[in-house]
Amino acid sequence: MPETAAVSIRNLSKSFDGTEVLRDVSLEVQPGEVVSILGSSGSGKSTLLRCINWLEQPDRGDIRIAGDRIGVSDTGKPMSRRELAGMRARLGMVFQGFNLWPHLSVLRNVTEAPIHVQGLSKAEADERAMALLEKVGMADKREQYPYTLSGGQKQRVAIARALAMQPKVMLFDEPTSALDPELVGEVLGVIKDLSKEGYTMVLVTHEMEFARAVSDQVVFLDKGIIIEKSHPSEFFENPKTDRVRRFLELEAPAV
Amino acid sequence: MSNWDILWSSYDVFLSGFYNTLKLFGLSAVLAFLMGSAMVFLLEGSRPRLKVPLRIFIDGMRMLPFLILAYLLYYGLPSAGIRMSAWTAGIIALVIYHGAYFAEILRGCRSTFAQGQVEAAIAQGFSQPKMFMRIILPQLILKTRGLLGNQLIILLKDTAFLVIITVRELTAAASSLSSTYFIPMEAFIVVIGFYWLISIGLELFIKMIGRFGAKRGFENA
Ligand SMILES: Nc1ncnc2c1ncn2[C@@H]1O[C@H](COP(=O)(O)OP(=O)(O)O)[C@@H](O)[C@H]1O
Ligand SMILES: [Mg+2]
Numbered sequence: 001m002p003e004t005a006a007v008s009i010r011n012l013s014k015s016f017d018g019t020e021v022l023r024d025v026s027l028e029v030q031p032g033e034v035v036s037i038l039g040s041s042g043s044g045k046s047t048l049l050r051c052i053n054w055l056e057q058p059d060r061g062d063i064r065i066a067g068d069r070i071g072v073s074d075t076g077k078p079m080s081r082r083e084l085a086g087m088r089a090r091l092g093m094v095f096q097g098f099n100l101w102p103h104l105s106v107l108r109n110v111t112e113a114p115i116h117v118q119g120l121s122k123a124e125a126d127e128r129a130m131a132l133l134e135k136v137g138m139a140d141k142r143e144q145y146p147y148t149l150s151g152g153q154k155q156r157v158a159i160a161r162a163l164a165m166q167p168k169v170m171l172f173d174e175p176t177s178a179l180d181p182e183l184v185g186e187v188l189g190v191i192k193d194l195s196k197e198g199y200t201m202v203l204v205t206h207e208m209e210f211a212r213a214v215s216d217q218v219v220f221l222d223k224g225i226i227i228e229k230s231h232p233s234e235f236f237e238n239p240k241t242d243r244v245r246r247f248l249e250l251e252a253p254a255v
Numbered sequence: 256m257s258n259w260d261i262l263w264s265s266y267d268v269f270l271s272g273f274y275n276t277l278k279l280f281g282l283s284a285v286l287a288f289l290m291g292s293a294m295v296f297l298l299e300g301s302r303p304r305l306k307v308p309l310r311i312f313i314d315g316m317r318m319l320p321f322l323i324l325a326y327l328l329y330y331g332l333p334s335a336g337i338r339m340s341a342w343t344a345g346i347i348a349l350v351i352y353h354g355a356y357f358a359e360i361l362r363g364c365r366s367t368f369a370q371g372q373v374e375a376a377i378a379q380g381f382s383q384p385k386m387f388m389r390i391i392l393p394q395l396i397l398k399t400r401g402l403l404g405n406q407l408i409i410l411l412k413d414t415a416f417l418v419i420i421t422v423r424e425l426t427a428a429a430s431s432l433s434s435t436y437f438i439p440m441e442a443f444i445v446v447i448g449f450y451w452l453i454s455i456g457l458e459l460f461i462k463m464i465g466r467f468g469a470k471r472g473f474e475n476a
Contacts, residue, residue: 053378090379099371103393113379116389138298147472158375165379197284 004067006031006169007052007201012061014047021047022224025061029169030218034195035202036211039221040247045204048221049173052202053091054084055179065090066168077139089117092162096174098154100146100161106133107142110161118165125164132160136190152183156190163194170194172203182201208251212236220244258438262445265432272428273449279342279414279424280453283349284407290350291357295365295395296387308356317395321413324348329420333368342409345417353410360402370395397468404461425449 007029014022021044037045041206050056052063054071063070063172070087073079078089098191100109110129114120120128129178131138136156147153151152155175172191176184188210193202195214205211218235220228228244230234239245262269295315297305329344339347346425368391376386396403415426429446433439 055374055378083379084384088378091378093375093378095371097371099369099375101372101375101390101394102395102473113376113381114337114391116380116385117380145471161375161379 003031005029005064006033006066008064008067009052009203010062012048012051012058014044014051014056014058020224021084022058025221025224025226027108027219027226027229029038029200031168031200032198033153033216034201034203034214035217035219036215036223037221038206038208038211038247043221044224045221046173049093049171049202049204051092052169052171053088055093076112085117089113090166090168092165092167093160094155094162094170094172094175096177097209098146098156098158098178100158102146104145105142106138106144106146106149106157107122108158109146110164113161114164115165124168129160130162132163133157135163135193136160137186150183151179155179155187158196159187159190170199170201172201172205176206177203177206206251208236208248217245220247258441260435261436261438262432262441265301267422268428268432269425269449270444271282272423272425272446275423276411276414276425277447279345279349279417279422279452280411283346283353283414284410286350287353287410288403290354291359291361292392294354294358295361295392296384296463298362298365299387300383301392313355313358313362316352317359319352321348321352322416322419324352325416325420337340341417344420345414345422349410349413352413353406356406356409357403360399360406362397364399365391384404392475397464397471397473398467400461400464404457407457407461408454410451411457 005028007027008026009027010023012025012108013020022048025048037048039045047056049060050164052065052070055251057071062072062169065087068087071079073083083184086209104112107126107129110132111120111122111125114125115122119233126133130139133142137158138156139152141149141157146157149157158177166220176187179187184207188207191201192214194211203215212235213232213234217229218230218232219226220235222243227237227241230240235244236248239248260281294309298309308410325345325348328339328348329341332339362369372390373386376390416422417424418427420431427447429442433442436442
């Protein structure tokens with residue numbers, strides 16, 4: 001029997017103000033898989049990712065997380081806020097701009113949701129958080145406040161914060177695009193470690209070499225349509241479409 | 256007996272006035288702040304039906320002299336069949352008037368709040384109330400601490416108006432002593448000292464919040 005997909009997207013469409021940003025997008029992510037979403041700016045990558053955890057509401061189609069539909073309850077009605085919050089907690093999201101909470105220390109950023117959403121005790125949450133901060137190499141900075149950290153350090157904390165809810169799937173939206181070039185490596189290193197540990201991840205990125213190295217599947221979005229979906233070696237060596245070939249020519253020399 | 260001796264012999268009048276002013280100020284400051292925060296929470300997200308009435312209330316209060324509001328509640332409402340003690344009327348006046356100002360201060364700051372932080376909280380499964388209490392409100396307080404402090408000072412000074420609706424606070428104490436013994440100068444100088452005392456306490460409190468904020472990289476707005 002095939003495993004239940006970690007994420008299953010079927011016939012997803014989404015418009016903003018009458019402009020279709022995603023058109024009939026379908027995608028399956030198997031447990032343990034890393035899927036990279038590539039495409040030029042404005043092609044709908046962020047919107048696709050944000051639909052997965054319902055930060056944007058799709059107009060059509062359905063999205064399942066480990067078999068359960070998000071956004072729409074079994075009765076076909078829109079999910080209650082509480083149900084939706086429960087589904088969202090299964091997904092960890094890492095944003096381009098880190099979005100740490102500046103009034104909380106590094107440790108409290110990571111324990112905030114486990115304590116106040118999942119209801120963990122402070123001791124349990126601290127233990128879990130410290131293990132994760134250790135993993136991302138930020139344990140020694142646990143008492144510091146976000147404004148004292150570099151971008152790379154902030155993003156590593158943001159990754160630990162997302163992992164702290166023990167999500168089934170991690171979503172990354174250009175996690176290194178806001179970083180100075182010399183700080184990109186430390187964040188990609190953490191993501192790579194996660195892929196080795198078997199985390200299921202959907203990653204929007206412009207780091208071509210990295211996408212090639214970590215992905216099990218590469219998806220190319222063009223104007224809201226998936227025009228290629230293939231294994232990275234296939235995608236980078238034998239692109240099926242001219243569109244992807246041109247994209248790779250433009251992006252690759254930068255690496 | 257010098258004028259100061261007369262005042263010293265009635266120190267209990269001052270003390271009870273001081274105590275009443277502190278009580279009025281403390282109670283209405285806390286309630287007004289809670290009310291202001293609650294209004295900002297109600298303005299969050301998808302409650303368009305509340306937006307207009309809340310805006311009208313906030314702007315309405317801000318355009319009204321405080322004295323007139325106090326008059327209305329204490330002397331005006333009885334003609335509509337609503338009677339309150341001077342204390343109740345005074346506290347209600349302070350709370351709704353300054354509650355509107357607190358709401359306006361916090362709302363202004365909320366509108367410049369980074370949406371990304373809110374999305375991070377939503378993505379982690381926070382409910383609206385929890386997110387407001389734990390992520391948004393603490394930062395609004397840290398960012399607006401200067402304005403909040405000013406508003407608290409104004410609230411303190413507005414308690415003095417309640418003398419005209421017969422609340423026995425500090426200014427009432429000074430005014431009754433000055434008219435009994437005809438020593439307005441000395442009586443009011445003593446009272447100024449008491450107001451300063453409270454203001455200094457307030458300043459220290461705001462400074463404390465300031466240090467808390469500075470440690471977290473929050474500039475004073
Ligand atoms: N909230 C929104 N309201 C209106 N238009 C939006 C919104 N979010 C994204 N868009 C538009 O949708 C298109 C796709 O955006 P996005 O998904 O952010 O692309 P990408 O992440 O690939 O750069 C863009 O044209 C963008 O302007
Ligand atoms: Mg994007």
